[in-house]
Amino acid sequence: MAIAGPRLDRPSAVGDEGRPRAASLTVAAIVVVVLAVLALVALGRLSTLTLLGLSVTLLVAGMALLTRDGFGEQVVGHLLYHPGAVLAVGLSVVALEGTVGLLVAGLFLALLGVAGAWSNVFVADDLRDVTVAGALSYGATLAWIVVGVLVLWLATGTWRVAAGLATGSDPVDSLFGFLGFLALAGLLVRSAIWALPIAALTPRSKRQARRARLRTYSRLGTGVAVAAVGLSAIAYALVGTGTIHTVAATSPSVRALLLALSSPVALVPVVAVCALGAVATAAGLLATQVADHVDAGNDRLLASALAGCCFAVVLVSYLSELLVGLLVYVPILLGLVLLAPMVVVTVSAVALVAMEEGVVPTRAGGPALAAVGLFAAGIGAVLADLPAVLAFAFVAGAVVVWDVSTFGLGVTVELGHRPETRRLELSHAVLSVAVGVIAVVAVTGLDQLRRSLGSAVGGWTAVGLAALGAIVLAVAVARGEA
């Protein structure tokens, strides 16, 4: 039972079996958060915490959702994961420039580790899912952008043809143009009726009637197309014999009529019908494809495709907005937004490989990350010239987090998830934290001591003493670890 924790933590939702027990994880989380807040307050940059928290939350929530099976859950997972990942990459790029780079990076890793341990996402299986999903949606985004460009090209081309027809003055062109659009409209209406699942979506009682009506419309569309094609064939024959040109030249009313065929009044409805028909056909085909994949369990593929579409839309609209103004920053932003997911995919692939090879213990992925993060933050705190006690606290915190989490993992492995073990974990955690606090206090005292001592003892003797002491200690520990 959790003392306090995020809503994702329900045993049926997350699976309590694979991660440290809740009480241990709560203590670890508290340690990480307290240290993060202290450090950022000391830096005077508490607002960074919100950015870090946002990025971590998006990342972890997205990863957790990406490992689920429902279609909707996966789409939302994509929509959370990628922005979070891009934000993280951006943060790291920015952070590594300043003096506080290592500290902020360490805090980010620590928060990520703790959040990942809570939602149990740092497991080889799940990382694989996430990596594959990330790569898929990245590919989907690019594919959608290409498709979008194509469609845009087609549409503008058609528009230009129609516009040219409308403003042109050649009656023969106008006739052929109109007939061509009419045939296209008829065909597209028929294809739209075929592709859209209209009959399937009507209530069963009205279905027969609806089907009959749709058949009528479909036949109408075909008829119109055939008629248009027939008329254009006749017209082509007439052109061949030169009849039309002479008729148009001699009779102004016929010429006016032919020109009127391509006037906006006549053309716009036909073109509109064409456009609607094309859109409807595409939508219907898409919907059927989606439906086929969805029920067969290819949710993953589909969710990636949908997410890629969303991202493509966002990218295109965002970039087009930018292109209006800040041309200078476009390459940077483009690079960031397009390449960042690749970076993230690569990182998660590397992590996956590390886990599968056993370099990182599979279940302790989250705690390991948190400990490494705090450790790096400790070193970073020193580099950022923060008070020494904070650096000591970070190092002690890293060890405490690792100790408490592995204890909790041991409890899960040995006792399963049903017995009540909160007291056991809490007593161990209290002891661990107490030792950490004592160590920090002692070492801080030593630090104060060293700053205030004069040059009483030579440097190298002292180093030798320290080395000897370390060797004795190592011997004692090694002998004991037999």
Place this chain on the structure above:
Amino acid sequence: MTGRLRRWEAGVAATVILAVAGLLNRSGVLLLAAVIPLAYVAYGSATSVTVPDGLRATRRVDETPTPPGRPVTVTLEVRNEGPRPLSDVRVIDGVPDALTVVDGTPRAGAAIDVGESTTIEYVVVPRRGEYDFDPPRVRVRGAAAGSVADATVAADGEDRLVCRLDARAPPLADRGAEYVGTLTADDAGRGVEFHSTREYRTGDPASQIDWRHYAKRGELTTVSYARQVAAVVVLVIDARGPCRVVAGPGWPTAVELSAYAATEALTDLLASGHEVAVAVLGLDGPGPVGLHWLPPGSGAEQRSLALDLCRTAIDAEPGTVDATDQVHRLVELAPPGAQLALFTAALDDVPVEAVRAWSAVDHPLVVCSPDVVSDNTAGGQLAGLRRRTRLARCQSLGARTVDWRRGTPLALVLERAFAAEARLATGGARGTTRGGRP
């Protein structure tokens, strides 16, 4: 087995990294910080632990021997009778492999003070067999959790769970004159169950005078008791393939429960002086059409033969012979006027057809059906409805049908099944059936 944890190697690595970083950076803070993981390593490795001799475990199995299908609660108490308190003890009871735990958990972790104890309680549902518990395994950790000691603690108390068909039915010699489930005759006479009263005649025994009536009215009347009549009861166990299903993994099959009910019934009937025959449907037995048949008899030898047959019903593989032939064969074998008691799960239509065939030949019929269908799934709901429909059909065909649901005591079920019916001494009339609510 004691051992130290290797997780502190990470601490050593951390120390090294910090020291290197401190040296590279000429930063005193980093070098000092290297002491912290070292301190943890030292703290972790400084304590050692052995499993104290003072750990005592006592196991209690709340009922053994136990009949199949009855949930059994196992309680393990681990007590610290040693000199020092133990801050982290993890106990796992050695549950036999073949038993499923349906409630509770056989694992626990706690801190046990001197003189205190921790208790593990869990529930298992046994099938027929003998199950040996392994001794509980204990793991003790030191204060820093830096060292671990494993041990196996021998448990006092019970270490064996025996599940037998006749667990609640002691041998005949031990039974008193219980008259549960006796068949009674229609005419009055000596007996135990009240039948009627009549006017006192000279020579009636004093023990049969209705004294309450005399106190009220001042008239002497004699109470007549229903006369027990020894009858032949044929217990038929349905051991066909469709009945070999379970309610949940590790639970007993319907055949096992039927055999258990038959065992209890035959013990009661034999104790009351009836003659009991046993038949098993659905197996490839000796004799024509593969029907297992034990001719009617009484006494301790009959009881043991019948028990053997019940056990065979559970253990043997289902046969290939058509059960309909076996049903008709049974009609030939059963003595006239004998009561037929069918123990079946009613999961398909064959038992209904059997009841129909037997009712045509004028045997009094009893159907007792253990419920192995769970209604927490849609499939279970549907199967349950069909089963209840079949039982209702059996009832309308004239059999006294009893639905034995999980949780209803078997004694209650058998009492209802074989309860007093009006029956002519010459035999022949079938018992009346009650179709109303109990």
Place this chain on the structure above:
Amino acid sequence: MRDQERWGLVALGLLATAGGVVLAIREFEPTTPGSDPGTLVSLVGVGGLAAAAWLVYDRSRSRRDPVPWSNAGPIVRSDPEDAPRRYPLSGSRLAGILVDARAAARDRREVEDGLAVVRPLLRTAYCEAAVAGGQDRSAATEALDAGTWTDDRVAASVLSPHVDPPTRSLRRRFRDWLYPGRAVTRRTVRAVSAVATAGDAAIAPVIGSDAPRRAETYEPSLAVRDVGGDGRVRDLTGGREPDDGGRVEGDRRGGRRGAAAGREGAQ
């Protein structure tokens, strides 16, 4: 070595190390080296290399002892609460039929096709119950066809092709078109519930059906009945602890998929 000796050595070593370090670094000025990125890079590089080297070395040792935080591994090698499953579960016929029904529905994206597969079994169940309760078979069949056997129109539409289900919103219709298999499962579960209610009302009660249950009743939980009403594997707990330290290939996935299936089937 004994405990006291070890304690003594540890204390001595700690003291010597700390003292030596303190005295040695007395001479170091508290520097602010953060302005030197070269140091940072070398720092990170050395640290990373050292860590990687140690981990690789550790991995070769860890192959012998798979669970890194517990020297002797778990106390038990497998789940003590579970037992091998020898016999089939009761009530699994509907599950098999539902699998076929879902496949049939997916063929032409028509829920009706799937319901047609399930229909005979449900109709038989109801008719048997009605006849056992004294009704005429033809009357029962007529009631089924007309849908008068129950108030639930959805259930009635499942058991009879002539009864239309109530009109559903466009959103529901779209969802049924997208997932015809799930629609079949949902409606079947509902129909089974209605059939059970109607059937139980029709048949005469049998002694013992509502007898008091004096003993503690332990129903097998949904988690262990691995063929549920929707035919999918639903091991909701998946609580087997592997003894390889975490390489759980299918279990946890089964847990989460199972959880989804459990919620799914319970609708």
